[in-house]
Amino acid sequence: MISLLILVVVVLLGVAIWQLTKIFDLTQIGNSNASQDASEVANEKDNNIQGYLMFGFLAFIYVFTIYSCIAWGHFPLLSDAASEHGATVDNLMIITFVIIGLVQILTQGLLHYFAFASRGIKGRKAFYFADNDRLEFMWTIIPVIVLAGLILYGLYGWTNIMFVDEEEDVMYVEVYAKQFGWEVRYAGEDNVLGKANIRFIEGVNTTGVDMSDPNAADDIPASELHLPVGKKVVFKIRSQDVLHSVYMPHFRAQMNAVPGMVTQFAFTPITTTEQMRENRDIVNKVANINKLRAEKSAATGVALDPYVFDYLVLCNKICGASHYNMQMKVVVETEAEFKAWLKGQKSLKTAIAAATEKPADAEVAQPETAAPAQDAPVVVLDSTAVVAQIVK
Amino acid sequence: MSAVGHELSHDHAHDHHHKETFVTKYLFSMDHKMIAKQFLITGIFMGIIGIVMSLLFRMQIAWPEESFGIFKFLLGDKMAPGGVMKNDAYLALVTIHGTIMVFFVLTAGLSGTFSNLLIPLQIGARDMASGFMNMLSYWLFFIACVIMISSLFVESGPASAGWTIYPPLSAVPQAIPGSGTGMTLWLVSMAIFIVQSTMGSLNYIVTVLNLRTKGMTMTRLPLTIWTLWVTAIIGVVSFPVLFAAALLLVFDRSFGTSFFLSDIFIAGEVLHYQGGSPVLFEHLFWFLGHPEVYIVILPAMGLVSEILATNSRKPIFGYRAMITSVLAIAFLSTIVWGHHMFVSGMNPFLGSVFTFTTLLIAIPSAVKAFNWITTIWKGNLQMNPAMLFSIGFVSTFITGGLTGIVLGDSTLDINVHDTYFVIAHFHLVMGISALYGMFAGIYHWFPKMYGKMMNKNLGYVHFWVTAISAYGVFFPMHFIGLAGLPRRYYTNSAFPLFDEMVNVNIVITVFALVGAAFQLVFLWNFFYSIFYGKKATQNPWRSTTLEWTTPVEHIHGNWPGEIPEVHRWPYDYSKPGHDDDFVMQHVPMKPGEEQLHH
Numbered sequence: 001m002i003s004l005l006i007l008v009v010v011v012l013l014g015v016a017i018w019q020l021t022k023i024f025d026l027t028q029i030g031n032s033n034a035s036q037d038a039s040e041v042a043n044e045k046d047n048n049i050q051g052y053l054m055f056g057f058l059a060f061i062y063v064f065t066i067y068s069c070i071a072w073g074h075f076p077l078l079s080d081a082a083s084e085h086g087a088t089v090d091n092l093m094i095i096t097f098v099i100i101g102l103v104q105i106l107t108q109g110l111l112h113y114f115a116f117a118s119r120g121i122k123g124r125k126a127f128y129f130a131d132n133d134r135l136e137f138m139w140t141i142i143p144v145i146v147l148a149g150l151i152l153y154g155l156y157g158w159t160n161i162m163f164v165d166e167e168e169d170v171m172y173v174e175v176y177a178k179q180f181g182w183e184v185r186y187a188g189e190d191n192v193l194g195k196a197n198i199r200f201i202e203g204v205n206t207t208g209v210d211m212s213d214p215n216a217a218d219d220i221p222a223s224e225l226h227l228p229v230g231k232k233v234v235f236k237i238r239s240q241d242v243l244h245s246v247y248m249p250h251f252r253a254q255m256n257a258v259p260g261m262v263t264q265f266a267f268t269p270i271t272t273t274e275q276m277r278e279n280r281d282i283v284n285k286v287a288n289i290n291k292l293r294a295e296k297s298a299a300t301g302v303a304l305d306p307y308v309f310d311y312l313v314l315c316n317k318i319c320g321a322s323h324y325n326m327q328m329k330v331v332v333e334t335e336a337e338f339k340a341w342l343k344g345q346k347s348l349k350t351a352i353a354a355a356t357e358k359p360a361d362a363e364v365a366q367p368e369t370a371a372p373a374q375d376a377p378v379v380v381l382d383s384t385a386v387v388a389q390i391v392k
Numbered sequence: 393m394s395a396v397g398h399e400l401s402h403d404h405a406h407d408h409h410h411k412e413t414f415v416t417k418y419l420f421s422m423d424h425k426m427i428a429k430q431f432l433i434t435g436i437f438m439g440i441i442g443i444v445m446s447l448l449f450r451m452q453i454a455w456p457e458e459s460f461g462i463f464k465f466l467l468g469d470k471m472a473p474g475g476v477m478k479n480d481a482y483l484a485l486v487t488i489h490g491t492i493m494v495f496f497v498l499t500a501g502l503s504g505t506f507s508n509l510l511i512p513l514q515i516g517a518r519d520m521a522s523g524f525m526n527m528l529s530y531w532l533f534f535i536a537c538v539i540m541i542s543s544l545f546v547e548s549g550p551a552s553a554g555w556t557i558y559p560p561l562s563a564v565p566q567a568i569p570g571s572g573t574g575m576t577l578w579l580v581s582m583a584i585f586i587v588q589s590t591m592g593s594l595n596y597i598v599t600v601l602n603l604r605t606k607g608m609t610m611t612r613l614p615l616t617i618w619t620l621w622v623t624a625i626i627g628v629v630s631f632p633v634l635f636a637a638a639l640l641l642v643f644d645r646s647f648g649t650s651f652f653l654s655d656i657f658i659a660g661e662v663l664h665y666q667g668g669s670p671v672l673f674e675h676l677f678w679f680l681g682h683p684e685v686y687i688v689i690l691p692a693m694g695l696v697s698e699i700l701a702t703n704s705r706k707p708i709f710g711y712r713a714m715i716t717s718v719l720a721i722a723f724l725s726t727i728v729w730g731h732h733m734f735v736s737g738m739n740p741f742l743g744s745v746f747t748f749t750t751l752l753i754a755i756p757s758a759v760k761a762f763n764w765i766t767t768i769w770k771g772n773l774q775m776n777p778a779m780l781f782s783i784g785f786v787s788t789f790i791t792g793g794l795t796g797i798v799l800g801d802s803t804l805d806i807n808v809h810d811t812y813f814v815i816a817h818f819h820l821v822m823g824i825s826a827l828y829g830m831f832a833g834i835y836h837w838f839p840k841m842y843g844k845m846m847n848k849n850l851g852y853v854h855f856w857v858t859a860i861s862a863y864g865v866f867f868p869m870h871f872i873g874l875a876g877l878p879r880r881y882y883t884n885s886a887f888p889l890f891d892e893m894v895n896v897n898i899v900i901t902v903f904a905l906v907g908a909a910f911q912l913v914f915l916w917n918f919f920y921s922i923f924y925g926k927k928a929t930q931n932p933w934r935s936t937t938l939e940w941t942t943p944v945e946h947i948h949g950n951w952p953g954e955i956p957e958v959h960r961w962p963y964d965y966s967k968p969g970h971d972d973d974f975v976m977q978h979v980p981m982k983p984g985e986e987q988l989h990h
Contacts, residue, residue, distance in 0.1 A: 013909045017916065020853060040845035040925075041932055042776045050775035050852065054783065057859060061787075068868060072896060076874030077807070093804055100794035107790050111765050115783050118704070118771045125973055126706040126966040127770035130989035135766070136713050136759065143758040147751050150801065154751075155744050157803035162740035179567065179658070198657035208657070237737075241658040242561040243670055245735065245810065249876030252807045254735045258670055259560055260654025263737035289891045296891075307888035314887070316810045316878040318554045319561060320568045321480045325886035 044122050051119030058112035062105070080279055082311065082332065083251040084232075084268040088157040090252070096150060164266045170232045175225070175313070176207045177237070177244035177257035180322040182313055183207055184225050186342060188218030198240050198259075204355045208240070209348055220345045225313060225330045227269050228338035234266040247316035248330065250276070256317055269332045276332075277309045285309075420531075422523030425946050427530050428509035429841055432834070434530075435501020436918070438537060442492035443908050449485045452477045454901035456883035471549065479882040483552035484570050486880055488544065490555030491578070495585055496540065498688040498826045500533050503627075506691055506833050507596045507620045509841065513939035514614050516605025516956060518949040521598040525591050532588035536581045543577035551578035554880060556677055559652040559670050563645050566659040575645070579638050586635045593624035593631075600624075605938070607958035611715075612977070614937050614962040615708060618715055619694025622722045623687050629726060630683040637676035644668070674736050678729035685822045686725040689789075690718065692829020693760065696782040698962075699836050700764055702935045703779035704771030705973045707963035710763045711989060717756030724753045734802040735809050743802040750800035754793070761790055772966070772973070776933065777851025781832035784859050785825050791863075792820025795870065810880075813873025816866045824862045831855075834918070839932050843944045844925030850917040854910060861907025868896050936976045937962050961989065 042050070078097075081090050118126075164170065174185035174193050185207060187193045194216020200208040209216050227233055237246055239257035246265065247254045255265035276282055286309050293304045311330035315323055333341070346354075421427060448467070451460060459475035471481035508526065512519055520526045543550045552570030553562035557578070565572040600613075600621045613621075643649040644665075652673040653665035701708040708714060730738065730746030764786045773779065795817040798804045808814065831854075838846050872893045877884060884890040884897070931940035938958070942950050956978035964975040969985060981987075 009905070010909060013906070014912075017910075017913055020850070020913075039929070039932065040848045042774050042779075042848060046848065046852075047773060047775045050780060051773070053856065057856075060860060061863065064863060064867060068871060072868060072871040075871045075892065075896075077876055078874065089803055089807060092801070093798070093807075096798055096801070096804065100797055104791060104794055107761060107765065108787060111768070111783065111786055111790070114765060114769045114771075115773060118768055118773045120705070120772045120774045124772050126704060126772040128707065128966050128968055128988065129709060129766070129770065130707040130963065131710050131712070136710050136763075139762040140755060140759055143755050147754055147797075150797065151748055151751050154747055154801040154803045158740065158743055158747065161803065161806070162743065198655050199662055201657055201662070241656055242564070242567050243558050247810075247876075247878065249807060254806050254809055256736050258737045259656050260666075260669060261671070261737060265735075285892070289888060292891050292894070293888065305888075307891070312887070312889065314876070314878060317558075318483065318880045321478075321483065321882075323483070324479065324881035324883055327887065 042120070044120065047120040051116045054112045054115040054119075058108060058116075061108055061112075074281070074285070077249055077252075080271075080276075080281055081250070081252050082269055082271040082276060083253065084270050085157070085161045086252040086267075086270075088160065092150075092153050092157055095153070099146060099150070161267075164232075164234055164264070168232060170234045170266065171228070172234050172236060173225070173227075174207070174236045174238065175246050175257070177239040177246065177315070177319075177326075179241050179320050180315070180326040182223075182225075182246075182326070182328040184222045184328075185209070185348070186220040186222065186345075187215075188220055188347065190215060190218060193236060194219050196238070201240070204351045205348065207238070211349070211352065217347075217349055219348050220342065221348050221351070222345050223328075225328055226338055226341050227330065227332045228335045229269055229272045229332050231335070232266060232268045234264060237263045237265065242319050243317045244315045244319045244326070245317035247314045248311065249314070250311050254316060272332045272334065273309075273311060273330075274333075276311070282309050420527060422519070422527045423946070423948055424508045424512050424520050424523070424526060425841070425950075427526050428505050430530050431500060431504035431508060431533065432841075434534060434537060435497050435505060436915070438492050438496040439501065440915075441541070442489050442497060443911065445485045445489040445492075447904060447908055448477070449482055449489070450901040450904045452482055453881075453883065454898045456885050480549060480552055480569055482882040483554070483568070483880065484550045484574070487552050487554055487557075487570070488540070488550050491551075491582075492540065493823065494555060494684065494688065495582070496537060498822070498830070499589065499684070500585070502826060502830045502833075503620065503623050503687065503691040504530075504533065504592060505830075506616070506695060506837075507592065507624065509837060510616050510939065511596055511599050511620060512603070513840070513942060513950060514617050514937050514962075515600060515603060515608055516938050516958065517599060517603035518951070518955070520595050521603060522595055525595050529588045529591040529595070532584050532591070536585040536588065539577055539581035539584065543574050543581065546573040546577065548572040548574060550574040556674075556681065557641070558677070559641060559644065559673050560656055560658075563641060563653055564656065564658060564663065576642075579642055579645075583635060583638055586631045586638075589627055589631050593627040596620060596624035597628065605955045605958055608977075611712075612958055612961045614694075615697040615711070615714055615718075616691075616694040619690040619697075619718055622718050623690045626683045626690075626722050626725060627687050630680040630687075633676055634680035637673060637680075640676075641673065671733070671736055671738055674733050675729070675738075678732045679726075682729040682732065683725045685818070686721060688826045689822050689829075690721070692785060692826045692833075693718070695829050695833040695836070696785045697764070697767075698937070699778045699782045699832050700767050700786075701963050701965060702836075702933050702974075703774040703776055703782070704768045705774065705965045706767060706771040707965055707967075707989060708763070709766040710759070711961070711963060713759055714763055717759045720756040721753060724749060724756070728753060728800075731800050731802070731805070734805045747800065747802045751797065753800075754797055757789075757793055761786060761793070774933070776835065777846070777848055777855055778832045778836035778933075780852070780855040780859075781828045781835065784855065785828040785832060787859075788820050788828060788862060789825045791867075792817055792822070792825060796821060807876070808873055810878055811873040812869040812877050812879055815879050816869035816873060819866050819869075820862075824866065831858075831914070836933065837939075838918075838921065838925075839928030839944070840939055840942075842922050842925070843928050843946070844921050845928050845932065846921045846925060847917050850913050854913045854917065857910040857913075858907055861903045861910070864903030865900050865907060868900055872896055934972075934974050936964055936974050938977055941976065941978060960987070963989070 079090055172187040172191055172193050176183040192215040194213040195210040196208050198208045200210050237255055237257045239259045244257040251267050253265055253267050255263050289307045297304045313328040315326035457476050463472035463477050464475040467481055471478055548569045550570055551574045552568055561567050562571050562575055640651040644651050644653055650665040650668035652670050653668045656663040656665055697708050728750045730742055731750040734743050799817055835851055877890055928944055930944055941956050958977045959980045960977055962977050966973045
């Protein structure tokens with residue numbers, strides 16, 4: 001249906017263009033004695049019409065900007081950051097937007113207004129104005145001052161976010177990326193992650209933890225990222241195959257996962273998932289999304305699960321065919337809930353022991369080391385299933 | 393080759409014409425004007441491919457996994473079984489779209505065309521310093537195009553690791569099918585492209601330095617020449633670095649080295665690579681990649697400066713400030729590449745340094761924008777299509793440039809890096825702006841290239857629909873980018889979080905389809921006017937620069953007699969004390985006439 005519509009539009013456009021050329025050709029026949037028109041150089045009439053159109057275009061830019069802000073202004077994540085440093089990012093973002101918004105409105109106004117006001121009139125001479133040191137100095141120095149402010153604020157924020165004070169009481173968590181899914185490893189009691197290299201990948205040890213490292217003994221793998229609220233978390237990020245990017249937009253957090261290298265990002269979550277679900281903006285967003293989903297379900301006949309808000313990790317660096325669907329749920333909960341959840345997770349050591357106890361399983365597991373990559377979409381499906389369960 | 397030898401044996405004496413065959417005149421021509429046209433038409437052809445690709449993937453995003461007859465027709469059963477685009481076909485399309493538009497259209501098509509056309513004509517030279525190298529440069533470009541296009545037809549599909557071809561995705565065929573033969577062809581094509589670009593750039597630099605006519609001092613050069621010359625210098629400095637990176641990537645892919653690869657476990661096996669780093673590749677890539685955006689935009693800036701002054705009938709405001717800011721931009725462009733890598737895992741201290749240098753670029757950019765606005769203030773604007781595109785250029789350059797302040801700030805980049813916000817930013821500031829510059833240049837210098845005029849009314853229609861569509865396509869992207877929507881997603885339907893944005897994506901795609909459809913108006917106008925356009929006069933826009941002193945009919949050597957001598961700067965429009973509102977560069981100063989600019 002849509003393709004038919006597009007076809008119709010394209011055909012109509014074609015006809016319109018054809019008609020336009022014919023009209024132009026015809027008008028030129030009438031005007032052929034006027035040498036000005038035959039030359040294809042703009043005459044006074046053109047200057048006038050195009051000048052007014054320039055003014056019209058200015059109106060278009062303003063109206064379109066206002067319309068966009070009204071219609072889509074609620075999309076951007078510009079407040080309600082779920083992490084401690086998020087407020088700095090959002091503040092700077094808002095300040096920057098106010099500044100560039102003003103400059104945009106002003107300069108577009110001047111540009112198009114001048115284009116309208118100075119439209120050519122036959123016989124008039126333009127104002128010979130080749131340079132003016134004072135003006136030029138002014139619009140060099142003003143950007144310098146404004147930018148100096150933005151740079152300083154930016155650098156202050158960046159330094160606070162990126163340089164982690166190792167003395168602080170922090171929790172280490174590994175986020176492990178692969179085509180096309182995520183895994184998580186908690187450091188356990190000792191809060192030290194065991195050494196790891198992809199060459200140790202074997203059976204259930206899917207992230208290649210070096211089990212001979214004593215620090216690895218209490219490491220706990222998981223397929224979902226749970227975080228206690230109010231505790232600074234240092235993410236140690238690894239990848240087993242290609243570049244990925246750990247992107248957690250609600251926390252204003254992002255860092256690439258680079259094979260052969262451990263990268264790092266740290267933040268303190270300040271809002272639990274439950275609290276965020278009650279946030280007014282999020283409630284509105286979820287209601288709107290569910291309305292759209294219900295409409296889509298009615299239109300297609302395929303029932304879609306209602307959407308419930310959850311924090312997410314998205315992959316934000318092109319990583320292969322299923323890059324568009326590489327996600328993991330993030331749960332921020334109270335310290336007690338987190339501890340209870342962590343207790344329920346098997347440590348890697350026990351998991352390996354359990355796997356080796358049943359040698360038949362182990363033999364199957366051996367040649368199937370490729371499984372994780374292929375299983376990844378299933379993991380992803382699981383998280384939707386979790387959403388569905390919560391709905392029920 | 394005998395034809396080439398024949399050509400070379402002649403000096404550029406213009407007074408005796410030798411017989412040119414079809415081959416020496418249209419194919420293996422060493423005349424810069426013909427080579428410019430060859431670059432332009434090849435660029436337009438590549439542009440059509442690049443734009444059609446963008447329409448295909450925009451349709452997929454707006455109506456995900458919908459079946460379209462056009463997909464089946466253009467992509468075939470393998471990439472679009474049953475007319476539904478496959479996910480790796482989507483990635484292949486975005487990759488090749490980016491590569492074609494950035495390198496083949498906006499680098500070779502824009503700077504290749506106008507450097508060749510304008511440098512000898514505007515500085516008063518009979519041809520390029522080396523006509524043979526110039527010809528070689530075009531034909532290597534042609535070969536690069538052929539290889540790039542042929543990569544679309546290989547069994548495992550074209551390169552699909554993004555136009556930035558970050559390894560390991562681009563190095564390991566197990567990671568994505570496009571990293572097999574498709575990627576090899578991509579690298580070969582780009583290597584040849586870089587060779588042609590370097591040849592061209594060296595030629596431009598040498599020509600500007602050595603072949604200026606008498607009186608044409610550096611401070612009497614039109615801004616077009618300044619920008620094209622600086623562009624060539626940036627190209628020579630940065631393109632070879634990409635060549636090195638491509639070469640090392642070839643070694644990693646084919647000869648088992650580990651420059652960019654380490655510790656990879658894929659498809660169930662550990663690969664032998666150890667000790668390399670993908671971040672190194674990112675550094676090498678962006679050491680070209682960032683100057684590249686200035687290679688794209690500077691020529692457009694030059695063309696626009698020239699056209700704004702001519703059509704405003706006013707000198708360009710702050711000629712020296714414009715030159716200084718071009719030089720400042722050129723210098724800064726080579727020390728800001730790291731702002732593409734704030735979250736790549738490099739040392740955060742470097743992030744601070746690159747934030748600082750990046751935001752500095754806003755200063756010369758602001759100076760340029762204000763100077764352009766002042767140039768049209770109190771002018772006597774002749775609204776030719778080229779002028780409209782130039783004003784449009786300033787408009788999109790401002791809109792797109794301002795969001796650069798967000799992306800260049802490492803703190804803010806964390807949350808918008810690689811989202812649609814980036815797409816909106818760079819498409820406006822370098823994609824659309826550079827295209828506008830290119831269109832402006834074509835409308836303005838078409839009479840010089842073909843001796844004919846393009847239809848102005850079709851030009852107006854072309855501009856206004858393009859201008860509205862461009863904002864319609866890219867402005868909404870800011871909003872979905874700020875909402876956290878990552879780029880290069882085959883569909884946004886995998887996340888209920890993004891369901892809200894479905895309608896915006898449809899709006900964007902409809903604007904894109906309409907905008908692209910109206911480029912047919914341009915194509916029609918361009919090709920129709922070549923053959924049936926009105927005959928041009930010698931100086932239709934009443935411009936001051938030397939190219940308008942050459943005869944309308946192209947001749948080898950450009951000027952039938954002596955090369956004119958230059959007596960003044962190129963922006964004496966509406967100068968007090970003259971009857972006409974322009975004084976050409978070769979007109980001597982009147983007795984007692986003073987220079988009114990500095």
